[in-house]
Amino acid sequence: MDxxxxxERIDITDYICPMTFVKTKLKLEKMDPGEILEVKLCEGEPLSNLPRSVEQDGHKVLAIEKEEGRYHKVIIERC
Incomplete structure (x- = not known):
């Protein structure tokens, strides 16, 4: 998805659930529909929960990309 x-970008690698979703939701609320948010997070619970939570909140997950180490990048379109 290069x-x-x-x-916008947000790094939530220092947070655990549910704060990963809270931080992402607050950032998305400040954005306009159609804008793209790049979220850097850790594997495990944040990676399995965040994409599902933002889609349930009405946004679109465009991609999930593996980064170096235990990190991932989730690309979200604000709807």
Whole structure:
């Protein structure tokens, strides 16, 4: 998904659930519909819960990409 430019980025690697979703939700609320948010998070519970939670909140997960080490990047479109 390298061709998608994110409008905003957030690093939530220092947070655990449910704060990973809370931080992401607060960031998305400040964005306009159609804008793209890039979220850096850790594998495990945050990676399994965050994509599902943001989709249940009405947004679109465009991609989930593996990064170096135990980190991942979730690309979300604000709807």
């Amino acid at each position: 061709d998608t430019q994110s409008n």
